[in-house]
Amino acid sequence: PLVTQTDADGHWRIEGVRSGRFTVSASAEGYLTGAQRDVRLQSGVEAALLHLKLVAGGQLLTGQVSDVGGGSIEGAIVSVVRRDEGNVLDFTRAPAAAVTNEDGRYRLHLPDGTYTGTVHHADYKSAEQAFEIFGGERRVDFSMVPGSVVEGQVRVRGSDAPVVDAIVEWKPAKAADSGFAAFGLGDGRATTDGEGRFHLRGLGSGVVHLHAVADGYATRQATEVALGLADHADEVVLYVDPAYKISGFVVAREDQERGLEGVWVGALSMQPTSLILGKGPSEADGYFEIL
Numbered sequence: 349p350l351v352t353q354t355d356a357d358g359h360w361r362i363e364g365v366r367s368g369r370f371t372v373s374a375s376a377e378g379y380l381t382g383a384q385r386d387v388r389l390q391s392g393v394e395a396a397l398l399h400l401k402l403v404a405g406g407q408l409l410t411g412q413v414s415d416v417g418g419g420s421i422e423g424a425i426v427s428v429v430r431r432d433e434g435n436v437l438d439f440t441r442a443p444a445a446a447v448t449n450e451d452g453r454y455r456l457h458l459p460d461g462t463y464t465g466t467v468h469h470a471d472y473k474s475a476e477q478a479f480e481i482f483g484g485e486r487r488v489d490f491s492m493v494p495g496s497v498v499e500g501q502v503r504v505r506g507s508d509a510p511v512v513d514a515i516v517e518w519k520p521a522k523a524a525d526s527g528f529a530a531f532g533l534g535d536g537r538a539t540t541d542g543e544g545r546f547h548l549r550g551l552g553s554g555v556v557h558l559h560a561v562a563d564g565y566a567t568r569q570a571t572e573v574a575l576g577l578a579d580h581a582d583e584v585v586l587y588v589d590p591a592y593k594i595s596g597f598v599v600a601r602e603d604q605e606r607g608l609e610g611v612w613v614g615a616l617s618m619q620p621t622s623l624i625l626g627k628g629p630s631e632a633d634g635y636f637e638i639l
Contacts, residue, residue: 349468351425351445365389366539368628369610373442374400377455383442386610406457407481411488413452413467420452421492424469431478432462471495473552495550496575500584502544502560510544511588514562515627515639518548521555521572553577558586561639566591594638598630607634614638 354360354374367390373383379402387398413424427443446454460482467475472492479488498518502511517537538546540562557570565588573581594615598608611630614623615638630636 349425349427349443349445351447353447371442372398372400373444374402375444375446375456376402378457379404380406380457380459381442381444385442406459407483408485409456409458409481409488410485411454411490413448413454413469413490413492415472416491416493420448420450421469421472422448422450422452424448424452424454424467424472424490424492426454426456426465426467426490428456428458428463428465430458430461431464465490467492468550470549473550493552494578496553496577496579497581498548498551498556498558498573498575498584499580499582500546500586502540502546502562502586502588504565505587505589510540511560511562511565512540512542512544514540514544514546514560514565514588516540516546516548516558516560516586518551518556518558519570520552521557551575553579558584560586560588561591562588563593563639564590566639591639596636597634598636599634607632609634611636 350362350365352360352362370387370389371383371385372387373381375381382400382402384398384400409428411426413421413426415421425445425447427445429443444456444458446456448454458481462480463478465477465479465488467490469492471494473495475490475492477488477490479486502514502516503509504511515537519536538548540546553575555572555574557572559570560567567586567588571584571586573584575581598611598613600606600608607630609630609632612625613630613636614625616623624638626636626638
């Protein structure tokens with residue numbers, strides 16, 4: 349998640365955001381989270397000012413984020429998403445979020461309900477916990493394990509040419525052993541820069557599988573990287589080969605000239621068995637791409 353804090357006048361700014369569609373939410377102690385969904389950003393176009401209004405109320409959620417040794421973690425992002433209403437696959441859900449202070453403590457106000465809380469920090473593996481809050485205060489603490497870092501480059505097999513804007517995704521090896529994997533979900537991804545280089549942080553210990561896809565290219569098989577606790581693997585090279593792209597339009601059955609926006613499209617691969625989601629939901633004219 350991209351996070352910033354307001355100044356004394358309530359103004360905020362986030363720079364370096366890629367093009368796409370987003371849900372923007374704001375949380376403050378003593379107030380319920382306010383949100384604006386389907387915020388669209390285009391490269392080279394100045395985004396319109398967003399005004400988020402917060403309403404006082406909610407039950408107080410407190411807690412502390414610490415490492416495995418018991419030390420407090422400052423600057424961790426605690427993100428809370430409600431799970432007892434709506435579709436669990438609704439990617440536009442607005443999270444409530446707070447940043448831990450120097451003692452690793454956070455405070456949020458939430459309406460009664462069932463939630464999943466996730467804590468993120470660049471130097472640690474993300475931690476998750478489910479909880480309920482009804483009729484009063486609730487405390488939920490998180491413990492984080494130091495994360496590992498993997499750096500490297502995506503290249504075209506044969507020419508060694510770097511691949512720009514490739515999506516690099518990692519999965520635990522045990523996920524592959526389960527016989528089914530899903531790609532395009534979660535935060536375990538990075539995009540290569542102008543030199544084809546990528547940087548993944550917050551990985552857990554153990555063997556991980558790395559995959560890369562780009563327009564017209566994909567890895568034939570996963571690259572395995574063995575990681576220890578708080579490990580650092582650099583100069584990892586992922587080779588990609590020419591690959592097909594699935595693209596098309598999502599249209600209304602009753603009016604096939606009308607494209608449907610915001611639809612997630614996926615492809616099911618039978619060998620190996622995996623679900624591959626598109627780069628994003630369908631665009632305004634219904635167009636989608638699966639790399």
